[in-house]
Amino acid sequence: MEGRILEKQPVIEMRGVTKRFVDVIANDKVDLKLFPKEVVALLGENGAGKTTLMNVLFGYYNLDGGEMLINGESVTFSSPKDAINHGIAMIHQHFTLVQTQTVLENVMIGMEGSFFLNYKKAKDKLLAIEKEFGFQLDPDAIVWTLSIGEQQKLEILKALYRGAKILIMDEPTAVLAPTETIELFDTLRNLVKSGHSIIFISHHLQEVMDICDRVVVLRNGRRVAEATVSETTIPELASLMVGRELLERLDKGKSKTGDAVLEAKDLKVKNNRGITAVDGLSFVLREGEVLGVAGVSGNGQTELSEMLFGEIKPEEGEIFIYGKKIPGGSPAAVIAEGMARIPEDRIKTGLFMDLSVKENMILESHIKEPISKKGLINMKEIRIFADNCINSFSVKTDGMDIPVKSLSGGNLQKVILARELVGNPKLVVACQPTRGLDVGAMEYVHQAMLDQKVSGSGVLLISDDLDEIFLLSDRVIVMYEGKIMGEMSAEEADRDKIGLWMSGVIS
Amino acid sequence: MIGMSIVKRKPLPGWVMLVIPVAAVFVTLLITSIPILIAGGNVFKAYGALFQGALGSKFNLLETFVKASPLILTGLAVAFAFRAKFWNIGAEGQLFAGAIMATWVGIYFTWLPGFLVLPVMIILGFLGGGLWATIPAFLKTKLKVDDVVTTLLLNYVIFHMMGALLFGPMQMPGSSWPRSASIMDAAFYPMLIARSRFHLGIIISFVAVLVIWFINNKTVFGYQSKGVGINLNAAKFGGINTNMVILKTAIISGGLAGLAGVGEVAAIHHHLMMDVSPGYGYTGIVIAMLGNLHPVGVALAAFFFSVISVGAQTMSRVAGIPIYIVGIIEGVALMTMLIFILLTEYKIRWTKS
Ligand SMILES: Nc1ncnc2c1ncn2[C@@H]1O[C@H](COP(=O)(O)OP(=O)(O)O)[C@@H](O)[C@H]1O
Numbered sequence: 001m002e003g004r005i006l007e008k009q010p011v012i013e014m015r016g017v018t019k020r021f022v023d024v025i026a027n028d029k030v031d032l033k034l035f036p037k038e039v040v041a042l043l044g045e046n047g048a049g050k051t052t053l054m055n056v057l058f059g060y061y062n063l064d065g066g067e068m069l070i071n072g073e074s075v076t077f078s079s080p081k082d083a084i085n086h087g088i089a090m091i092h093q094h095f096t097l098v099q100t101q102t103v104l105e106n107v108m109i110g111m112e113g114s115f116f117l118n119y120k121k122a123k124d125k126l127l128a129i130e131k132e133f134g135f136q137l138d139p140d141a142i143v144w145t146l147s148i149g150e151q152q153k154l155e156i157l158k159a160l161y162r163g164a165k166i167l168i169m170d171e172p173t174a175v176l177a178p179t180e181t182i183e184l185f186d187t188l189r190n191l192v193k194s195g196h197s198i199i200f201i202s203h204h205l206q207e208v209m210d211i212c213d214r215v216v217v218l219r220n221g222r223r224v225a226e227a228t229v230s231e232t233t234i235p236e237l238a239s240l241m242v243g244r245e246l247l248e249r250l251d252k253g254k255s256k257t258g259d260a261v262l263e264a265k266d267l268k269v270k271n272n273r274g275i276t277a278v279d280g281l282s283f284v285l286r287e288g289e290v291l292g293v294a295g296v297s298g299n300g301q302t303e304l305s306e307m308l309f310g311e312i313k314p315e316e317g318e319i320f321i322y323g324k325k326i327p328g329g330s331p332a333a334v335i336a337e338g339m340a341r342i343p344e345d346r347i348k349t350g351l352f353m354d355l356s357v358k359e360n361m362i363l364e365s366h367i368k369e370p371i372s373k374k375g376l377i378n379m380k381e382i383r384i385f386a387d388n389c390i391n392s393f394s395v396k397t398d399g400m401d402i403p404v405k406s407l408s409g410g411n412l413q414k415v416i417l418a419r420e421l422v423g424n425p426k427l428v429v430a431c432q433p434t435r436g437l438d439v440g441a442m443e444y445v446h447q448a449m450l451d452q453k454v455s456g457s458g459v460l461l462i463s464d465d466l467d468e469i470f471l472l473s474d475r476v477i478v479m480y481e482g483k484i485m486g487e488m489s490a491e492e493a494d495r496d497k498i499g500l501w502m503s504g505v506i507s
Numbered sequence: 508m509i510g511m512s513i514v515k516r517k518p519l520p521g522w523v524m525l526v527i528p529v530a531a532v533f534v535t536l537l538i539t540s541i542p543i544l545i546a547g548g549n550v551f552k553a554y555g556a557l558f559q560g561a562l563g564s565k566f567n568l569l570e571t572f573v574k575a576s577p578l579i580l581t582g583l584a585v586a587f588a589f590r591a592k593f594w595n596i597g598a599e600g601q602l603f604a605g606a607i608m609a610t611w612v613g614i615y616f617t618w619l620p621g622f623l624v625l626p627v628m629i630i631l632g633f634l635g636g637g638l639w640a641t642i643p644a645f646l647k648t649k650l651k652v653d654d655v656v657t658t659l660l661l662n663y664v665i666f667h668m669m670g671a672l673l674f675g676p677m678q679m680p681g682s683s684w685p686r687s688a689s690i691m692d693a694a695f696y697p698m699l700i701a702r703s704r705f706h707l708g709i710i711i712s713f714v715a716v717l718v719i720w721f722i723n724n725k726t727v728f729g730y731q732s733k734g735v736g737i738n739l740n741a742a743k744f745g746g747i748n749t750n751m752v753i754l755k756t757a758i759i760s761g762g763l764a765g766l767a768g769v770g771e772v773a774a775i776h777h778h779l780m781m782d783v784s785p786g787y788g789y790t791g792i793v794i795a796m797l798g799n800l801h802p803v804g805v806a807l808a809a810f811f812f813s814v815i816s817v818g819a820q821t822m823s824r825v826a827g828i829p830i831y832i833v834g835i836i837e838g839v840a841l842m843t844m845l846i847f848i849l850l851t852e853y854k855i856r857w858t859k860s
């Protein structure tokens with residue numbers, strides 16, 4: 001295919017596209033080409049900037065730099081409407097269907113044309129499209145009766161009905177069962193045959209190998225690599241995606257390992273789609289060490305952290321803190337044993353975004369003296385506590401009374417760090433602690449973890465950023481499909497081996 | 508062409524939240540002067556009469572307090588629940604529950620020493636409303652049934668239960684109407700100011716404002732219930748027993764509405780009947796929103812509504828404006844407030860293309 005591609009003009013070309021948010025550069029001078037009848041994978045960890053790049057292409061966001069060309073012509077989109085008019089369609093992670101209307105009605109929504117809807121004509125056109133691409137959706141079915149896979153097909157139908165030639169699919173398989181994924185891929189192959197081009201976002205390596213022609217790898221907003229699928233391997237993609245070279249060397253600090261602080265025994269749990277996410281996982285974390293849990297995201301790390309934090313209950317297995325068995329599914333019990341917890345999603349689970357900085361600081365200590373006594377809170381003590389947190393962790397905030405949502409991402413994370421680490425806990429569990437942070441904030445978080453270790457705590461670091469894992473850990477375990485593939489110490493760390501483990505290959 | 512889009516704005520300073528209700532009332536009166544003009548009235552004369560009628564004499568002012576009392580309680584009930592995102596649309600039904608309990612005590616608890624009748628009536632009235640509200644709270648936390656639907660529909664359930672009582676065991680002997688016998692004198696709320704209807708319930712509603720303010724700002728429970736409302740996930744993550752918080756919130760919320768029902772029976776009607784409440788529970792929703800879910804805001808909003816409804820009589824007599832203007836003012840006030848609240852979070856950006 002490559003030879004033919006080279007002669008042709010790309011249908012889409014993004015040159016040096018840059019998109020900034022308040023405190024992060026989500027896309028930093030990214031180049032991307034899409035040729036006719038090609039499936040390009042946009043590969044990258046969560047927060048790498050994939051969705052943002054596509055939102056720029058689709059006209060949701062304005063560019064902060066760079067340019068875009070469609071069929072060789074420079075374009076500027078001020079809204080998705082412009083993109084649609086250029087034959088681009090985007091299928092989002094979250095569907096945009098009206099659940100109580102029929103398939104046909106959903107397809108017709110928002111179509112320009114006469115005021116009176118011509119159902120008969122629209123239905124004929126829809127059926128013709130369904131026939132051409134091998135869909136079997138009843139035009140009169142109500143959307144909520146459809147399975148997720150069928151709803152996704154409907155989204156694709158909507159795009160085709162509007163004459164889209166270029167499809168952007170944002171993690172389309174994340175919501176699908178394995179059989180539905182196979183069906184989706186059949187559909188995509190049909191589309192390509194009939195002249196469509198597709199951008200396919202994913203962090204599942206096998207899927208990229210199965211369906212794509214070319215892969216563009218994003219990392220921290222930058223395009224770090226590009227490869228032709230037929231000439232690359234899964235381990236190579238894995239290490240491209242999660243980082244290649246050490247950017248810097250932190251002094252890890254010396255400390256003696258001591259007693260076992262945290263022990264997990266045969267943990268097992270299903271995810272919210274009923275698929276086993278963590279499958280018989282065991283490890284021991286000792287005082288004075290950082291244990292890194294590496295792996296491509298989506299291999300059970302989220303569920304592991306949720307079990308340790310007490311958010312979900314393990315179906316099997318046990319968790320011990322200093323040898324004491326912890327009842328599953330109880331955040332209060334974990335807090336009582338003194339675990340400092342840095343959750344993966346600081347906005348969804350870590351913070352009350354609409355409450356003040358001080359009210360967020362006391363989330364876990366609000367039932368303890370001296371913050372409260374006999375059910376009454378002591379505002380004076382809260383102020384002393386919050387003030388101490390803000391100062392010890394240099395949180396940049398305009399006082400402790402403003403809503404926490406007015407802080408930058410890095411400072412939001414510092415609020416959590418402060419509240420969790422201020423009492424110098426003996427056990428720290430952090431899940432993706434630097435995701436979406438700028439470099440400065442990232443270094444701060446890293447140093448805080450190391451300080452904690454040097455002072456004798458055990459630190460469990462779950463991260464999909466391999467650089468971060470190597471930077472901080474004394475020991476590394478690698479998760480793949482809910483299991484531990486292997487363990488190595490920092491000294492013997494071998495990236496190629498880890499790359500293999502991360503892709504499920506035991507060497 | 509000019510386009511409009513709504514974008515998030517930076518958080519505003521806290522004092523803005525205090526100014527907003529005042530501004531909303533002002534804008535409301537501005538907007539409702541249009542229908543007054545259409546009705547052929549003089550705006551200044553009409554509003555003059557309105558405020559004169561509600562505040563112009565000692566008696567009128569006290570009447571305005573009488574009217575405000577149940578509105579304060581139902582407004583607090585809704586506001587307290589909404590703050591925890593327990594969508595209690597059922598204050599009306601909880602009011603009925605309180606009224607039924609009060610009537611039951613008032614008629615049948617004749618064996619109680621006189622000085623105990625009022626305390627028992629108030630406590631049971633509170634519990635009646637509170638327990639009625641635990642039904643949707645259980646359905647929400649255990650079965651994930653939508654609380655908007657259950658709280659609303661339970662209003663009809665208890666309304667008809669009340670009907671069954673008033674046509675059955677509670678019906679006044681010899682009456683063919685659905686009304687109960689009168690409650691005993693010991694169960695009357697005492698009048699606190701001579702030659703007026705300024706009764707004990709008004710004091711109770713003001714105490715309730717203080718208590719709710721205290722719970723919200725000074726107690727662990729107030730912190731937890733606010734947290735549950737703002738981010739259920741984070742509250743759980745922080746070790747808060749969110750189901751228990753929702754349940755307790757429901758009891759307090761329903762209890763406040765129940766107290767409104769007690770007041771209507773014990774101070775105003777002295778018996779139970781089907782129209783014991785002219786929709787106080789529903790108006791409470793509007794008042795809670797208008798008061799921005801803050802107890803003091805609720806008290807002021809309830810007072811504003813009460814001024815309008817008491818003053819409207821005078822206005823219609825003096826300025827010849829139909830009494831239905833009350834409904835318009837209430838509706839416009841809610842819309843204005845909601846738009847103002849929206850504008851504290853978002854701003855409108857005009858684009859030219
Ligand atoms: N609307 C937004 N405002 C601020 N930051 C954002 C916004 N959308 C995304 N980001 C940030 O931009 C980065 C890239 O995010 P995203 O494009 O969603 O990544 P991906 O899709 O690869 O997971 C992240 O750090 C994210 O926190």
Ligand SMILES: [Mg+2]
Nearest residue numbers: 047050051052
């Ligand atoms: Mg994304």
